[in-house]
Amino acid sequence: MGMTEAEKKYKNIIWILSILIPLAVAALFVINLRKMGYDVQPLSFLPPIYASINGLTAVLLVWAVSAVKKGNTSLHETLIKVCMACSSLFLLMYVAYHMTSDSTPYGGEGFIRYVYYFILFTHIVLSIAIIPFVLFTFVRGIAGAYERHKKLARITYPMWLYVAVTGVIVYLMISPYYNH
Template structure:
């Protein structure tokens, strides 16, 4: 019988992090530093960087799966740790950007922050595609937090059968989040002011 004591030990932390991180991101996303009298230039250089980080994360995830399939456990472990670090880096840059810049509206061709009827008509149905990708990206990015943490703890506990079961769910969802992060950036980037 497997010992799940390490998993049980970390369960409360996984639950806490899985609740605190999305809540904190939502709160920080809504905060604009300028509303508190802190005048900083928008960190407009960050979106292409954090989109690149997402792309690198996708590559690292695929590389990690290839590594484990070839029996390279240590490389797999290092790559997965790198993927988590990339996710944290993305999160920090994403929040920093949104705390210093106004949200960009998809289709706002003249960059005035208002989407008029002509702009809406010009982007047409692509707007629905964008929002579908964006919403699924956001929802799954919240969903993968506990999945990644559980997968990681199971690997640390050397509960590899249980790790493999959850990793089969975690990997495609995480890969989707990483890839769609790049897609969302590419779709919204023409509308940045």
């Protein structure tokens, strides 16, 4: 079966977002409002909030999959929409924090340092890769292309869950090194 009209309609938007979002986040490594001379307060209160949003997203994803396996597609759809809203809110807070705050170097030593950087690296790579997967999976579900939605969701779900969970782990590992 070919693409639905909704998939055709949103395909270009999904690919544009899949490129622009990672580029915007990458720009954070060179754009810092405070370093550019703007008088803004660092939003240092945001990391525990957006880490909690990642944790909530993970719980909601598991619940959404459980709901659809039990045949409750309405609850599944609602939970996935909330997950997407949470991920969007996370992204906005992450961008706001990094535009107003200095980067925090990880201070752990020895083997745990390698563990941290492995988790961080895989989290970053999959957080980029997951964008088109989530969006195409969502559009397929909303468009009623359920078999194709289900097939893609089998790939999307574990990646999205991994990104949400490792977001919390990265925060917990680096939080002792934040300057408060």
